[in-house]
Amino acid sequence: MNLKTISIAASIFMVSSLYAQPSIKKFNENQQAVFEFLADDMQYSKTLVIGKGNATVINLDYLITADEANYDTKTGEITLIGNVSAYKGNSLFLKSDSIKIKMQENYSFLEPFYLQDSASGIWVSADEAEFNDTIYRTSDASVSSCSINNPIWSLKASSGEYDTQKEWMSLWNPRLCIYNMPVMYFPYLSFSLGFKRKSGLLYPLFGNSRDDGFLYSQPIFIAPSNFWDMTFAPQVRSKRGAGFYNEFRFIDDKDEILWLNLGYFANKKDYQERYDLENRNHYGLQLKYERKDLLSSEDSYFYEDGMHADISQVSDIDYFRLQNNNAEDKADLQGNLLTSRFNYFLKSDSDYIGLYARYYSNLEQNSNANTIQTLPEIQYHRQIDNILVDDLYYSFDYKITNYTRREGFSATQQQVYLPFIYTKEVFDDYLNLSISPVVYATAVDYSRSNFDSGRYVNNHYVFKANTDLMKSYDNFGHTINLEAKYIMSGFDYKSGYFDQFFVLPGSDDEVELSIFQSFYDNDNNLKLSHKLKQYYYFIDNGEKIGELESELEYFYDYHWRFLSSIFYNHTEARISEATHQISYTNNDELSLFFGHFVRERFAREDLSQWRFGEANYINAGFYKSFAYFDVFANIGYDYKEDYFKTWSVGINTQVRCFKLGLKYASEVYPTLTTRGVEARDDKYVLLTLELMPLLKNGLKIGS
CATH class of the missing domain: 2.20.50 (Outer Surface Protein A; domain 2)
Known part of the structure; x- marks a missing residue:
């Protein structure tokens, strides 16, 4: 509690009147009230001021209420007794039976001790605690975000420290307990209780599969400055090899974010030979950034300009599959074609100038030498x-x-x-x-x-x-x-x-x-x-x-939606392409969908709309929420080739502070071999555990 600014130069004792609480105020050298002590009834005895009934202490940072408070004007010590609650801003910060505050030393002793972070919901409970300057020190502490009476999970530690300025909690000899049963031990554990960016270890990822062996990835978050940070994620796959992925985020003076991701993974030689992989090493780079008004100004002829960059250069599709930051979702990947693009424009009321570049990578080919690129394109309009x-x-x-x-x-x-x-x-x-x-x-x-x-x-x-x-x-x-x-x-x-x-x-x-x-x-x-x-x-x-093009979208009510898109070929007197989908949503309780897509060989090709090739598949899924758990399932089935492209079933259970999930899934994905692209089937079990908001981890076990 920061009471260093309190001045001892001025102290005024105000006698009770009919309509005002008795109070004591202290002022700093600028005559700002930095400390105030109020109560329903105040008594003065020599150097001791005794306040009873709704005793309240207010300073620049905190508001503290208690049944009774005693203020020693000579030593500058305040003792608050009974139902003590401290508020920081508008949120409850800590509770205790008693608090002692020495204003000159910025020191307090709390017994018993309870502190809660209102933003994250994390609370810390201990038999006693000491507060010195900005650090709470506790013994026999419990940490959780569940109900304090009977928490589902808690961390029980022999001792701990909480730095209020850094919002950082450190625990020694913590034991993870489900209810009162210990399930895991750590010699030391530290984590942030706030939302400020801090360097440190993130949640590790574990997994095991028949092909890759045991997987361990340990992301490290590094935030050396306010305008950039990075996540460095090395990983090891015991049968396959090792590598790393590095994700950077920079923010410019207009709050636009430049996102950069690069990585490298080296397969073992025997792994490459066993699966006949085209590339032994998988590597790549991704960059996304856009910005307006780089060179233009409101007074210039070209009053607006802008730049957009979305660049992805990878060795093959495995570059995406080997990382865990959803980098594939951030790439312009349509089927097997990966597109990198750069755009820049200048605009006035009458004229427009654009500079564009496109680079296409066919990830199903061993060589990209025959792929036509657009480098560059210049437009005046x-x-x-x-x-x-x-x-x-x-x-x-x-x-x-x-x-x-x-x-x-x-x-x-x-x-x-x-x-x-x-x-x-x-x-x-x-x-x-x-x-x-x-x-x-x-x-x-x-x-x-x-x-x-x-x-x-x-x-x-x-x-x-x-x-x-x-x-x-x-x-x-x-x-x-x-x-x-x-x-x-x-x-x-x-x-x-x-x-x-x-x-x-x-x-x-x-x-x-x-x-x-x-x-x-x-x-x-x-x-x-x-x-x-x-x-x-x-x-x-x-x-x-x-072709006759028809698109119909029908909303039965707020829950049901039906979509039908049909292309009819008059020459063949048949439907050449069709999409049908029906979906239902009921807030977060129930959602389901069923979709069908078909494209015949004679369908008109349109590369700009990604209309090419034959396709026949059905996708369906549902999600249902019950009182204490959720269930879900989905499938993607190619009925012409007679195989499931993907399917999964799972169950999640969640309360306010705890979430446990189990999913069994299968995915067919492409792999680049010396013979070209071949399909591989990946079946796995994914177990996820969240101790909100401290821990989110997953264990993936593949077949």
Whole structure:
């Protein structure tokens, strides 16, 4: 308790009046009240002031209440007796039967002792404690966050120290007890009771599997400064090898976080040979950072700029699987394709300049030499602006892109896109009509190939009609958007070679029809939404009619949700791709879902939307919470190949201070071998234990 600021220069004893409690106040040299002693009844005897009934001591940091308090004005010692409670801020800090405070020495003796951290819920109880300056020293202490009367778990130590300034607890010879039964012993244990960043050991991870052997990982948290910290996590797998992962976090002057993760794991030679792994060593680096206003200011022409970096470079997929910080979730990984990207832009009211880079890693291939990269792409865009007459607008876009790879041809493409747009509202603004002549030109120059440079110039026209309608009925509201777009080709010049990788817009006539409608209840809650889209192509060879796209989402109430997405192929007269999912949630008590996804071989490919390849699987799961435990299960089943991609069942039990979980699961995951990617099945049992908020640990046992 910090009472060093209390001045002994001034002391005023105020006699009881009809409407005020008797009190004593002390002031510092700036005449600020740094100590106040109040009670319902006060008596003065020589150097002793005795306060009875709602005795209260207030200083700059604490408020202490008791049944009775005695203040010795000569020694500066205060003794509080009976139901003593100390409050720090608005939270209970400690309880005791008696406290002695020597204001000049900042020292107190507490017997019996009880201290609780309101933020974490951790309490410390002991027969007696001493408080000197900023440190409590206890003997025969108990620590827990459960009910003090009969705690489910507790740490019982022969002695302990709590540093109030550092919010750090140290225990000697602690025993972990479940109820009163000791289950684990430590010679020494220390931990933080606050939320301030402090260096130290984090919870270790244990595991065992048939393939990798015994696993031990010990994360170490290092926080040397307010603006950065790191987590260093070495690990050992007895049959496989050893390695480390290092996670850095930096915060800049605008509170943006730069996250950096790097790691290395070395397999034993016999392990690599046994499983025929392509790589003996797994390594990688990940970086995520974004920032606005690096170079721009509100007074400059380009008043806004920004940068976004999401970089992941790894040796193979095992780099992610060997660590425990969910690094895979932070990577742009779609199937087997890992994408790194860097974006920077400058923006004004009229102009936009962008610099982009993309690097793709195919993690299912032993070499990435044939994968085409976008390094870099530069764009200039003139924002849409009025020209010549009302309702006539234009914009301009220029882009140069360098497509490169180590093996095979590379290419540089330049593109110019210049649309003019005339738009008009008709029929009292119920219908919007627009016509847009568009000039498009592109030039492609190849390197490391015999291809002739490609040149393409085109002008085409875009005609569009759309309407937005809304109407309220007695029991619901309805909005609908109807749009028809017709692209008509015009002048067209083409020479040289264009790989199928390049898309040439405006070369063929096409029509796009779309409908989007929504239904709302009287409280303006969305109940149903439906989208329809259909393409028609006017071409001599190939598909004349595109896939019909339909997406329906229905909310029965606050609990039930149904989603259906269908692509229908007219040529095959069959559904080419479909997604169906139904889900139910009831707060935290019950949730369940069932989903189905299918994509046929003849489905239209769209790499930008990750529509490629054949797929057939079902996923389902549920979670149910009971009074004292929760149960859950989920499956992912490929019904065409007849195997479970993943499944798990488990049970959790949790009370306020204790959580125990048991899960049995199976996951099929890819591994890069010298023969390419092969699937491996990982079955394991995961036991998790949480002594909240002190300990969270897991034991993973694999087959």
